Amino acid sequence: MEALAAALTAISKGGTLGALPTLWVHGADDQLVPLAGSRIGIEEIRGGDLTERIYPEARHEVFNETNKDEVLDAVTGFAERVLSR
Numbered sequence: 001m002e003a004l005a006a007a008l009t010a011i012s013k014g015g016t017l018g019a020l021p022t023l024w025v026h027g028a029d030d031q032l033v034p035l036a037g038s039r040i041g042i043e044e045i046r047g048g049d050l051t052e053r054i055y056p057e058a059r060h061e062v063f064n065e066t067n068k069d070e071v072l073d074a075v076t077g078f079a080e081r082v083l084s085r
Helices: 002-013 035-045 068-083
Strands: 022-027 050-055
Touching: 002 035, 022 035, 022 068, 035 050, 050 068
Parallel strands: 022 050
Antiparallel strands: none
């Protein structure tokens, strides 16, 4: 837990991601890493190009949920958008 706390502190002190395109995906029903706590972190580091996808019924492993095709399509679409610049 101390290492996790130290890592979160270091990330927080590092500033934003600036113009780096960032995709943040999260399951709204994630009991391991609740959305509210994760949102605090992404708000601290977000830059000017954040794409956010919150999946209402998804839990922690969004790539293994029943809607995994939807999640993977979002990742693919994000990568295509970023790489086409």
